[in-house]
Amino acid sequence: MDRELIIHGENLTHIYPNGVEALRGVTIDIYRGEYLAIVGQNGSGKTTLAKHLNGLLRPTHGAIIVRGIDAGKAKVSELSRIIGYVFQNPDDMLFCNSIEEEIAFGPEMIGCSKEETKHRVDEIIQVLGLESMSDQHPFALSLGDRQRVAVACALSMEPEVFVFDEPTTGQDYFGGQRIMSIIDQLHASGKTIIIITHDMQMVAEHAQRVVVMSAGQIALDAPPEKAFTQLEPLETLSLRPPQITRFAFRMGWTDHAILNVQQMLAAMNGSHASSKIETGGEAK
Amino acid sequence: MQNIIEVANITYAYPRTDIPALNNISFSVPQGQFVAIIGPTGAGKSTLCYCFNGAVPRLFGGEMSGSVVVAGKDTYENEIPVMAQHVGLVVQNARNQLFNVNVQCEIAFGCENLGFPRQKIIQNLHDALTFVGLQGYENRQPTALSGGQQQRVAIACVLAMEPDVLVLDEPTSELDPIGSEQVMETITRLNRSLGKTVILVSHDTEFIAQFADRVLVINDGSLVLDGSPREVFSKADLLSSCRIRPPQVCQLSYELRKKGFPITDIPITIDEAVTLYEGLQHG
Amino acid sequence: MADVGYINQDSFLHRLDARTKLILMLAILVVVLVFTDPIYVIAILFLVLGAWKLAKLPLNMVGDIFKYFTGIAVIIFVLQAFFYPGETNLLQISNPIPAIGFSGYITLQGVMYGLALVLRLVVIMTVAPLLVMTTPMSDLMLALVKFKVPYRFAFILTTAMSLFPSIQNRAELIQQAQLCRGVGDFESGNFFVRLRASASILTPLILGAFRDSQILDVAMSSRAFGAPIQRTFLLESHFRQADYIFLAGSCLSLVGAVILRIMHLGVV
Known part of the structure; x- marks a missing residue:
């Protein structure tokens, strides 16, 4: 299969000024259209790795190439047209008087024309369904809505790759589902998605590739239906697969990880018919 | 058993709002119970937490009717510091509730404010730190700790004040898996080993199903359901209308029941589910 | 880093009670403001730098302080050198400009006073970190x-x-x-x-x-902040022999400075 390499990290090492070695020789290839989740404990290097993609952090050793550009040297403003980074807390970026103004800020900063800016803003408001609140003050919105505005701001730079840092943290199930459906929609439109998260159920239900980080290195890199069969390595890293996956394991489904309730239902139906299990990732 | 908390008909609206954040809520909690509060964002869970020591309405203003009595003390008649001797409140964000220069001063802070004798402060400081598993962290700067450690320091801070009740508002919502696990383990021991009454707000229904004695479901400021975890997690439709996600083994069981599987009691933990479905397979 | 600015070391300054250090710092500030003769101020500056050395604090930070301070120091010095009403003329640089009070001459007293003023500020800026870097914030609060x-x-x-x-x-x-x-x-x-x-x-x-x-x-x-109860404190502070010696020293230097000043010594 011809896949276009969009990000290539080679032996990345990052040492913070305080001496902490947050990345210790990470090599990773990310292809266009992937849906990737980076998991691991805090301090394992997830965010440090992600911040190398758009130049917020520079490698101490090694190289990071983003669509042919050396991201170890390019300006953040240049890289942010390729990599859209959505921070965990929308309140760390929102500051304008209206949502329209907020979305227009990025395009204005990178020198888009008035017409172009307006075109982008209108389109994004429509795509994300923000029409009813476009002239409202960002701080008058709920956290979930503020987060959608944060996504809108990243969209306004028209990047090809989106990095989401903990998109579901601090939200209830409904809020999490809503943001995930936006991310799924972006992925369906051809964008490359990278999610940093602790939410294993979300990883199981949405991601197509799981990168597990531990102590600044990649400990595991596999599709979720494979990754979540590695119970022992996951347990040593204190990562717990979703409850339904663990239940399936206890019931003896061990060759493929069951990733959601629907797959479990299908598997149980199958086992009733022939007591043989034929299910797995392709159910998605 | 004697009731340590009596909440009677509380209705409350924040200043400059018309819609009440809490709407005619009543319940009582016997001493030593582990009560979980679940509900969607904006349902009023945090507001309810603030009621137990009188922070609502004293610090937030607004109109409140009804009464909250903890350990015989009414929040109308007693200032927050007085209520704090009976109710330890751990607010949602650990970072914001640690403000002293080191862990030792942080934990001693409440005891000092309550005028505990120095020897007692030293003893409580030691006991609380040991309880949360952070011995040796006395001189560390709280803001330099990991999220899970910060949350455990926050628990030690209120624990050292010897309250009867601990109220914890989403203590793990921003933690990584290790941090969450350690904090939840600590909370379970608060209840099981120390016999403290625990009020826990959380979205972690899997944990609640396993450890809580009782679950309160809050939606749009009202108490819509009050029962044991099994009672609550059996009500698929009500939970879904409140945008609450029950444990996945429950979701599975709802579906199988619809398909005609003979499930009388919805299993709420993995162990229960394994027992049930192994029985169904062999039977 | 266990504390803001605090540098964990074992030195005589670290072991002193925070109250002693506060008084010592105040004494140095008063003494340095009493004298206008740069020689005296330089002597005090060397005392303070000696204390930095003894407290095992990084001396290169003093360099940083000097670096940030150079610009302001030059401005202060030039202003004083031009406008201080001295008697001993050194150099005439223009005709008198009465409108801004400039005599046209740079005077010896002006140069000396400008120098002293700059050096005073240097002392103040090097004394404050001495306190903060050798005293945990919790001890400082207790002292206050x-x-x-x-x-x-x-x-x-x-x-x-x-x-x-x-x-x-x-x-x-x-x-x-x-x-x-x-x-x-x-x-x-x-x-x-x-x-x-x-x-x-x-x-x-x-x-x-x-x-x-x-x-x-x-x-x-x-956490019961503001409770209507007499507050207790976990931390204690005790004066030791060294504290009494330094307190006595501080008092003596204050008295000494005043006597010298009355005798018109150390003044330009």
Whole structure:
């Protein structure tokens, strides 16, 4: 299969000024259209790795190439047209008087024309369904809505790759589902998605590739239906697969990880018919 | 058993709002119970937490009717510091509730404010730190700790004040898996080993199903359901209308029941589910 | 780092009681303000630098302080050298300009006074870190309370300093977030662009601090802050022999400085 390499990290090492070695020789290839989740404990290097993609952090050793550009040297403003980074807390970026103004800020900063800016803003408001609140003050919105505005701001730079840092943290199930459906929609439109998260159920239900980080290195890199069969390595890293996956394991489904309730239902139906299990990732 | 908390008909609206954040809520909690509060964002869970020591309405203003009595003390008649001797409140964000220069001063802070004798402060400081598993962290700067450690320091801070009740508002919502696990383990021991009454707000229904004695479901400021975890997690439709996600083994069981599987009691933990479905397979 | 600015070392200064160090610092400040002769001020400066050395503090930080201070120092020195009403003329640089009080001459007294003023400021700037870097904030708060500074005030003063690093972290995060929105370089662009760029950092920072302060209020009250009860303290402070020696030394130097001043010594 011809896949276009969009990000290539080679032996990345990052040492913070305080001496902490947050990345210790990470090599990773990310292809266009992937849906990737980076998991691991805090301090394992997830965010440090992600911040190398758009130049917020520079490698101490090694190289990071983003669509042919050396991201170890390019300006953040240049890289942010390729990599859209959505921070965990929308309140760390929102500051304008209206949502329209907020979305227009990025395009204005990178020198888009008035017409172009307006075109982008209108389109994004429509795509994300923000029409009813476009002239409202960002701080008058709920956290979930503020987060959608944060996504809108990243969209306004028209990047090809989106990095989401903990998109579901601090939200209830409904809020999490809503943001995930936006991310799924972006992925369906051809964008490359990278999610940093602790939410294993979300990883199981949405991601197509799981990168597990531990102590600044990649400990595991596999599709979720494979990754979540590695119970022992996951347990040593204190990562717990979703409850339904663990239940399936206890019931003896061990060759493929069951990733959601629907797959479990299908598997149980199958086992009733022939007591043989034929299910797995392709159910998605 | 004697009731340590009596909440009677509380209705409350924040200043400059018309819609009440809490709407005619009543319940009582016997001493030593582990009560979980679940509900969607904006349902009023945090507001309810603030009621137990009188922070609502004293610090937030607004109109409140009804009464909250903890350990015989009414929040109308007693200032927050007085209520704090009976109710330890751990607010949602650990970072914001640690403000002293080191862990030792942080934990001693409440005891000092309550005028505990120095020897007692030293003893409580030691006991609380040991309880949360952070011995040796006395001189560390709280803001330099990991999220899970910060949350455990926050628990030690209120624990050292010897309250009867601990109220914890989403203590793990921003933690990584290790941090969450350690904090939840600590909370379970608060209840099981120390016999403290625990009020826990959380979205972690899997944990609640396993450890809580009782679950309160809050939606749009009202108490819509009050029962044991099994009672609550059996009500698929009500939970879904409140945008609450029950444990996945429950979701599975709802579906199988619809398909005609003979499930009388919805299993709420993995162990229960394994027992049930192994029985169904062999039977 | 266990504390803001605090450098964990074992030295005689670290072992002194915080109250002693506060008084010592005040004594040095008073003495340095009494003398206007740069020779005297230089002598005191060397004492302070000696204390830096003895307290095992990084001397290169003194260099940093000097570096930041050079610009202001030059301005202060030039102003004094020109405008101080001295008697011994050194150099005529123009005709008298009565409108701004300039005699046209640079005087010896002006140069000396300017030099002393600059050196005084150097002493003040090197003494303050000496206290902060050898004293944990918790001890400093206790010292203030023992000096009858109201607890609330002492608490706010020391807590504000301990919250500083987390505010700094947040500012950094916000700056990163805005960089991702194409805020290329905060120094470039026209005035309007720069204004928006700084607003994009300051607004979230201030609003965040405001939200945090509400929660802080709840958290502090929940820990019985402001209880109508006589407060107790975990930490204790005790004077030891060295403290009494330094206190006596501070008093003697104050008296000595006043006597010298009355005798018109150390004054230009």
